[in-house]
Amino acid sequence: MSQLSLSPSLARCLFLTKQRLAGPTPTPTPDALLNLVRDLGCVQIDPISAVERTHRLVLFSRVGYYDRAHLDQLLWRDRSLFEYWAHCASIVLTEDYPLHNPMMRDYPWSDRTRAWIKQNQKLKNYVLREIRKHGPLPSRALTEDGIHPEDWVSTGWTSGRNVSRMLDFLWIGGKIMVAGREGIQKLWDLSERVLPDWTPREKLSEREVTRRAAQRAIRALGVCTPRQINWHFTRGRYPDLPKVLAELVKEGRIREVAIADWKGQWYLHADDELLITQLQTDWQPRTTLLSPFDNLICDRARTRQMFNFDFTIEIYVPAAKRKWGYYVLPILHNEQLIGRIDPVMNRETGTLTVNAVYAEADAPKNAGEAVAGAIRDLATFLGAGNIIYNRRRVPSFWKKSLK
Numbered sequence: 001m002s003q004l005s006l007s008p009s010l011a012r013c014l015f016l017t018k019q020r021l022a023g024p025t026p027t028p029t030p031d032a033l034l035n036l037v038r039d040l041g042c043v044q045i046d047p048i049s050a051v052e053r054t055h056r057l058v059l060f061s062r063v064g065y066y067d068r069a070h071l072d073q074l075l076w077r078d079r080s081l082f083e084y085w086a087h088c089a090s091i092v093l094t095e096d097y098p099l100h101n102p103m104m105r106d107y108p109w110s111d112r113t114r115a116w117i118k119q120n121q122k123l124k125n126y127v128l129r130e131i132r133k134h135g136p137l138p139s140r141a142l143t144e145d146g147i148h149p150e151d152w153v154s155t156g157w158t159s160g161r162n163v164s165r166m167l168d169f170l171w172i173g174g175k176i177m178v179a180g181r182e183g184i185q186k187l188w189d190l191s192e193r194v195l196p197d198w199t200p201r202e203k204l205s206e207r208e209v210t211r212r213a214a215q216r217a218i219r220a221l222g223v224c225t226p227r228q229i230n231w232h233f234t235r236g237r238y239p240d241l242p243k244v245l246a247e248l249v250k251e252g253r254i255r256e257v258a259i260a261d262w263k264g265q266w267y268l269h270a271d272d273e274l275l276i277t278q279l280q281t282d283w284q285p286r287t288t289l290l291s292p293f294d295n296l297i298c299d300r301a302r303t304r305q306m307f308n309f310d311f312t313i314e315i316y317v318p319a320a321k322r323k324w325g326y327y328v329l330p331i332l333h334n335e336q337l338i339g340r341i342d343p344v345m346n347r348e349t350g351t352l353t354v355n356a357v358y359a360e361a362d363a364p365k366n367a368g369e370a371v372a373g374a375i376r377d378l379a380t381f382l383g384a385g386n387i388i389y390n391r392r393r394v395p396s397f398w399k400k401s402l403k
Helices: 008-020 030-040 054-063 070-079 096-107 111-121 121-134 162-172 208-221 226-231 240-250 272-281 298-305 365-382
Strands: 004-008 043-046 081-085 089-091 176-182 186-191 254-259 266-269 287-289 329-333 337-346 351-359 386-389
Touching: 004 008, 004 272, 008 208, 008 272, 030 176, 030 208, 030 351, 043 054, 043 329, 054 070, 054 287, 070 081, 070 096, 070 176, 081 096, 081 386, 089 298, 096 208, 096 329, 111 287, 121 162, 162 386, 176 208, 176 329, 208 226, 208 240, 208 266, 208 329, 226 298, 240 287, 240 329, 254 272, 266 272, 272 329, 287 351, 287 365, 298 337, 365 386
Parallel strands: 004 254, 351 386
Antiparallel strands: 043 089, 081 089, 176 186, 254 266, 287 329, 329 337, 337 351
């Protein structure tokens, strides 16, 4: 079989289609949201809500306005989804439990961490006992009174937060799970009481986990290199990936592809060969805004290569040193990332303030109406009755539309 060759443009179109950022927008039912997470593999969680929490924005970018209660239903009633560590803290699929269970069984804790856990068996037993007796519980319901644990020491915000660190270790180890939320506060319960009876629990071999996870990553990325696979979905957890990829090629499950002007070894899932043909005649692009933690741009090196777009999250950069803003949303237009906006949502006044709109050097000057429409869609999703622009920080060629 001859090697398949793609243009960079077609590779981008495939990536966007597989990320559900192109093509028809589905009616946002619970099943549609579940299928969306199934295509993505995972959706990152982050507590910052300057605009909206990232997992909600990721879904919005793909399905538009949806009922947030439908996502809660999938997480807390149907239990089709749960929170765990994928490429970061994420929402993942319960059906993928066998892909995440190896990390729960054998997380590579550092010697220092193992020693801390061993020193704090009393704290561990207390946390598990209280959750078993009273769960689901928020972390504030658990105290250190009378336990006198050995303090967790770090240079970050976790230093001295012994209960929180123990909860994290028990979560990563699969002993407890998030059973619900009160605002951003997690409610912890025993995993055995959170996971539904239908959860697949087979223990897969290390090779089989890599085979399945790699194929899920390849499907989500459209086309990708081994490094990009390793950086996606179950980030850094692909033992023997080169050998597994060679096996999958030999079996015809994936194909090696060449992309004009792009170096490296690229792979495509065989299931997407027909889609490649369809996209050459039926490409349905969109204009939308992306969370700074969106799956499309979580791999910064890939983002630069595929879109010639350099994106850095500046949340932890001192305000005076920020180039773009605190919580910046990239603008997707057709097959390109053409700029970014710096918004903030005031929920008390129902106002979405756009502090700045930035356009890339090659951004189309006639995209103003499309960008304005994407911002209006975001405002509707957020429940904002007003949009206020800083007119001094809007590209001149889009000013007529952004008002």
